[in-house]
Amino acid sequence: MKRYPCSGCSLLCDDIIVKSDGLFIDKIIGACLKGKERFDQVSAQNRITSPLIRKNNELINVSWEEALAKTVEIIKNSSAPLLYGFSNVTCEAQRAGMDLAREINGFIDSNASICQGKILNKAKSQGINLTTITEIINKGDLIILWGANPAETIPRLLNKVLFSRGKFRMTGREIKTLVIIDPVKTASFRVMGVRDLALIIEPDKDIELIQMLKEECCSADSIPSGGVAGIDKSDLKRLLLHLTGAENGVIILGQGVLQPHADYDLIEELLDLLQLINDRQVKGRISLLLLGGHFNMAGFDHVALSSYGVSGKLQFENKKLVKSEDTIVSKINKENFDCSIIVGTDPISHLPHSLSSKLARKPLILIDNHSSATSRIADVILPTSITGIESSGLVYRIDQVPVELKKILNPPNNIPSDEELLNQLIKKFNGGAK
C-alpha cells in the first residue's frame, strides 16, 4: 500500500497510509491524532477558500483579480515591506517568497529565526554533530530530553527514538537510556523505566547545571555535596557517566531551553559542554537535535543559503541583498516597516502583545488556508491549498533531512498553492522577467 508523509508536525512521518477516492479522505492509518487533525483541515470549519479584503472595516469575499490588485496596491505604496512566516510552506514557496522580497525590496524572515536558526549555525560552526532520526532509531543508546516534552508536541517522536529497535539490533527500549531534564513532570516522564534518569531542575537554572558539568569535566569532584540547581550530586554523576559512556547519545533540545532565553549564553555554554564531553568520549559521541513544531521549520535556512548564500533573514534594497543586523523582532519593535505579508503563520496570537499590536497597525496581507487571530485583523487574505495534502513540495525534517510532500486531493475552488500564488505576485512586479 502506498504511504504518504504527514505534514502535521516537523517529524514528517513518511509512513501514513491514506485511503481516499481522490475527492475525500476516508481513512488515515498510522498518523497520530495531531496528524489526523492536519488531514481534517481540508474540510475544517475555519478553512478559507476564497479571497477576502477589508472594506469599511469588514472582511468581504472578492474575486481573485480584485484581491491581487489590492495586494499589489498595498505593496506598491510601501517602501519597506516585511515578509514573515514561511515555516509551514514548502521550500519552493520559501524560495518564491525570497524572490518576491527581492522584487519589492523587502525584509524576509521565518519563524525559525526566533529560536532555532542561530543555535544551528553556532553548532555547525563548532563542529557539533547533528544526528538524524534514522540514526537514533538504529544506533542510539542515550536519549536526553532537555526542556523538551515530545509526548505533547511531536507525538510519535518518543516511539521512534526510544521504543523502536531498528534494523540491526535485537533490543530496543531495553538498551536505550532516557534522561529527562525539566522543571516540571511532563507527560514524557511517563515512559521512564527503572534505569532511566529523571532530573527535576529548578526553573531557569539550566545554565548553572551546564557550568557545573563543565567544571566537573575539567576537574573531577568539583560538584558540591548539596548538588546543583535542585539536582543531587549522585544524579549529576550518573548523568556525566551516561554522557561520557554512550556510544550514540543525543541531546534533544526543546522549547523549554530554546525559547525563553533571548540571550544565547545558555546555548553557547551547552555547546561548549558538548565539545568537552565529546573530547572525553572514548566510545562514541553525543549529538544534538533541535525540536521545533512547524513542519518546514528547518527549510528556510537551507533555501536562503542555497539561493542567496546567507542563512536566515534577508534584507533587500534596490533588488540587491544587503547586510542587516535586524531581526524580525527588532524590525517590528522599531516599527521599521510599512506593510507586512504573513505566510502560513499566526503572529497575532504567537508574538507577545507588544509586537503583535505594532504588526496589526500597518496594512497586513495574509497568505494562509484557515482563519486565525491574524486573519481577523488582516486587510487582504489570499487563501492557498494545504501543503502535503492538496499540493506537493520539498520540506526539511527536524533533523535537516529533506522529505518530499505529496499531493493527495485537489484543492477546493482550484485555489493555488503558496508557491504558485507567490510566483503570481512576483510576476506582477517584474512583468514576467526572471
Added chain:
Amino acid sequence: MEIYKWLPKTNCKECGKPTCMAFSLDLLQGKVKVDDCPPILKPKYKKQYEKLKEMLGSEEGQQKELRINVDEDLCDGCGICVTVCPVNARYCPPSLSGKAPEYPPEKHQLFQVIGGKCELLNLEHCRRLDSEGRERECHVCETYCPREAIKIEYV
C-alpha cells in the same frame, strides 16, 4: 504483580505450573485457587497464605476474563503500544523501526493506530493468553503508554 509477591517464589512446579509467575496469573484469572499451591499451605507461609486469601476474597476460583481497555479520549495515537507489544513486533516487522504496520492489519496484530486513535484488534493473541507455556507477565503496553490510556484488567 501484587499476587506474585506473596507466593513462595520457589518455582517448585508442584502446582503443575512451570513457575510461580504463571501460577499467579492463573490465580488472577480465577483458573486456580490459592490452595492449589501445596507449599503455601505449610505453616511457614501462613502469613502469606492469609494475605492472598484476603486479597482474592470471595472472587477466588471464579473464572475471569482478560480485558485491555484503550481509552479513546486519552489516546493521541503516539503508536508506542504498537511498537512495544511483543506480538506486534513478531508479526509486523515495520513496527520495529517505529513505522506503522501494513493495512489491513496482520491477523495476529494487537494494536493499530487508525484515525489518530489506537485500536485494539485481536485480544486473543495477547501474550497474557496465548503463551504456550512461557511466563505471561507482559504488560509493557500498559506501562509505557504516555497517556495512561491502556488498562489491563480481569473482569
